[in-house]
Amino acid sequence: MNDLIQHKLELLPDSPGCYIHKDKNGKIIYVGKAKNLRNRVRSYFRGSHDTKTEMLVSEICDFEYIVTGSNTEALLLEINLIQENMPKYNIRLKDDKSYPYIKITNEVYPRLLITRQVNRKDGIYFGPYPDSGAATEIKRLLDRIFPFKKCTNPANKVCFYYHLGQCNAHTVCQTNQTYWDRLKEDVKSFLNGKDNKIVNQIQDKMLKASEDMEFERAAEYRDLIEAVGKLRTKQRIMNQDMIDRDIFGYYVDKGWMCIQVFFVRQGKLIQRDVNMFPYYNEPEEDFLTYVGQFYRESKHFLPKEIFIPNDIDAELIKAVVGVKVLKPQRGEKKQLVNLATKNARVSLQQKFDLLEKDIKKTKGAIENLGELLNIPSPRRIEAFDNSNIQGTSPVAAMVVFVDGKPSKKDYRKFKIKTVVGPDDYASMREVIYRRYSRVMKDGLTPPDLIVIDGGQGQVNVAREVIQNRLGLDIPIAGLQKNDKHQTHELLFGEPLEVIDLPRNSEEFFLLQRVQDEVHRFAITFHRQVRSKNSLISKLDSIAGLGPKRKQLLLKQFKNLTNIQKANIEDIINCGIPRKVAEAIKEKLGDGNSSEAETEKI
Template sequence: MSNALIENKLALLPNSPGCYLHKNQQGTIIYVGKAKNLRNRVRSYFRGSHDTKTEALISEIADFEFIVTESNIEALLLEINLIKENKPKYNIMLKDDKSYPFIKITNDYYPRLITTRQVKKDGALYFGPYPDVGAANEIKKLLDRIFPFKKCSNPANKVCFYYHLHQCDAHTVTGYDHQHFMDMAEEVSNFLKGQDDKILDELKVKMETAAQGLEFERAAEYRDLLQAIATLRTKQRVMAKDLQNRDVFGYAVHQGWMCVQVFFVRQGKLIERDVSLFPYYNDAEDDFLTYLGQFYQEANHLVPNEILLPPDVDLESAQALVATKIRQPQRGEKKQLVNLANKNAQVSLQQKFDLLEKNFEKTQGAVENLGTVLGIPTPYRIEAFDNSNIMGTSPVSAMVVFVNGVASKKEYRKYKIKTVVGPDDYASMREVLRRRYSRVIRENLPKPDLIIMDGGQGQVSVAKEVVHGELGLSIPIAGLKKNDRHQTQELLFGDPLEVVELGRQSQEFFLLHRIQDEVHRFAISFHRQVRSKNSFSSKLDGIEGLGPKRKQALLKQFKSIPKIQAASLAELQALGIPQAVAQRVKDKLLEQDEGQEETSKKPSNKQKE
């Protein structure tokens, strides 16, 4: 993906919680992250400075996707599932272990609350997994402040520091029996499942009692606990309690296009999604049903235990298409999953049209603005020219074509200069323009709406002499001048030529900059190619029996003169070159090499003096 397209996608990110997936050039997911605000978080990767490990990640990002969620914790759990399913390179590198942490209530007489990465069949209670040890520890700290489990290794008759903080029921000292701790374990279980109303009520009573007793610090502690609990109260829609495999469909339509999002829920966890964008031509509901049937019949997707669909889809038709349980939930967790799929479909579809609008501004919109600025009809077809040579050697010229602001590479043309001797840029351009537009007239080819010359007044004047004067074509001609750093500086146009004022941040200026860079690149590439072939051929010229085809075979196989010189006769003969011709090639290159050595041994003019 180009940097420009990434910039466009960054501008369209929503201010919603969710997960983002960074991809490399091959489309492989290399990092999965979560964000409270997708727009701010993803943009931060491409703004400002970063540490070494983040720079390494950013250097590989070629594209990104995102999934919108309803809450931050939902994004947290979705991140876990996506990391487990895709095993992204940088998530694995940045983890402090290969497994995910759990919160555990041990199966001891006086149970303890700990974090662990190993789940065993030891009768203990396990809660999780959590995306990293930091998240697990934050939740454990909250639980430690609410539930006074044992936190030390002291004997049962000795209290610890946490006892004095009212965060440890110190066994025999407090007189609590084993059932007391089992009841607390059940409360923790209920709390982590979202059944926390009882605990909240108790904390509110304690906060009010402490405040009435003028224990403001204690009251503030209970207030902080209530706020911390509030961050965990959101019900999780990305993890279903029944652990079933199901596909959740949502779709959105806009301006003749449909986006279908499919969430794949496996073992109760949302692990992946499929996004399809396509034009639809019938009723939206009918075309969605067509897509649904093709999804399982032609794409060979696994049919799950259950499929969830939006309420506006005809259920009877859907049941005829797929042989599994199909539901249209009206409330609860499953309804929220369908809503989430619909929301993501709407976001993806809007992003498509926003990107199209931005692309229009950069291409056809820029072309229309350029025509307005120059006072000419919209230049839908632009042809640009540039010359390339080194001290007059291997002179070439090149033409590039832009249609509606987009490069039309199949229409590019290369020209070897045939009639000009020495470094004469103006004469070379006369020859090329004469050849190009004589052919346009002769073969009735499409005429450009604007000709752009890479250069200033001299190049534009030459172009006008040939195109307007000799050939009688009334095509507008402009020139692009560069500054000392070889960057597009100004546009010349009119009669007499004048500098046309263009905003440096305008799309029309960026379009001209792209055109000038492209024609220069194309001309330089062609010149290097010709110069390389000329240099190669000159050293093999005049060898009896070595024609163009055999020269080409040598060039293709050995790439350079030194490698041909180092090759054995047998290697040369393997290319179909007779032994006598191969020997002449070796002798000729040896003579040239010895001649260069003799030349290098001669004293310089300065030494002669």
């Protein structure tokens, strides 16, 4: 804590207001509110904190505060400051989407549409729905039940849907405004949960069709009744008053907060929203901040009522959002708040469980591996593998794992320069020397463990280079595969011996991932080099085709197959003279040979 902060802390008032933490560049990194600025701001610089709060405090180089007349004013100001400055340690809500509605248009022949733009003057709107999938599912069902206009045909020409009984937007139907108004009311009743009338009508149609021996149509009506039933079960009825509500519940643990919101629309629980984030203030205070941002910043639909837990200040939320805010005490409404809270607890516990599992797979695995090999935990592992076919196009590859996870920006490829023929040991000797002489020369970070994809011979070669030629002290292990090319044995120590590595341990799975990754990387690189070499060698005997023109072909066509399939004009267009293009086509043929299929990059 610097002198500036120390002096400012002495001058803090005990009034409500907002405080603004800044970093060394004067950038706002956190905005908070407090009922008592003196107590709240001082708490950051006194006592112990969890890790995330310590990170925040470590970056604070200055702070400001704004005194407000009430806690409500402080909450509103905090929300505005967060929206304007987007501090990195504050809650950030990314969801600024608008929700879909189902619309019945005010046309002579009304249509059912899905829209995200609401203009009450040009139709009747139902919703909002949680996502386009939910809206589409309901509209599809409405289209089968209610014969609104579904075609672009003129009124005097019937459409396909007319014959299915799903479109009455034709003069032959002799409909009038009263008919369409009644149909709109039926849709409204149906979506408000009063669907018994519609179901009874469909059942009557099904029975009549069955009596008339129109069994296919009767089956359609049967399926329609089942679809309505499924829609009922998907949407839990909360209350018969059909009021739109949002139900909030929250849970805190280990410095994290999870907030669940249940969306109740037209009396039905249709969707939920979940958000998890670290909190730095009192849980109740950060909950208030979240709710304010939820409606003001993320532009969520504002319902008629909001239900919140008992320990939250309802008047503060009402002042921010401007709708009725309730704290249910009993009955199904209270059960729904409890359900939201329970789901928040489950979601947060799941996050911790997944985090613990990930730690076991990564950091836990390297700690266990270090204990097994009697070395410090190998936070940085560099693994090597060679690849060639009978000595042709020899290459090697290195992959890097940091804290048990691949660090692909540190991967390296090596073309073998000094070895002729299939000499795996000499190739490994060259690559290890090139890599770690470069590490010493450029002051790069050395690994905590080198893993060689190979047996005793390769490990001994690597050890000879590391210890004798370069004078480095880096542990080296070997991974041998079995006949099925699977990770089989771990070799380590002086002299080398097989380490007892449990097959179901996280450290075994880590080494397996390392070996598979370095093998994949090496093989991929070898195929690229071999294909390029093959392409160039095929073109070597063609008169007039020098290195520059070969590169033009390689850049344009990528592989032999594409060159063979190209016509002469295509080859000419990439800068090759006609006579040379004709020689290329004569040499390579038409691209139908089996050889061409295998020569790919």
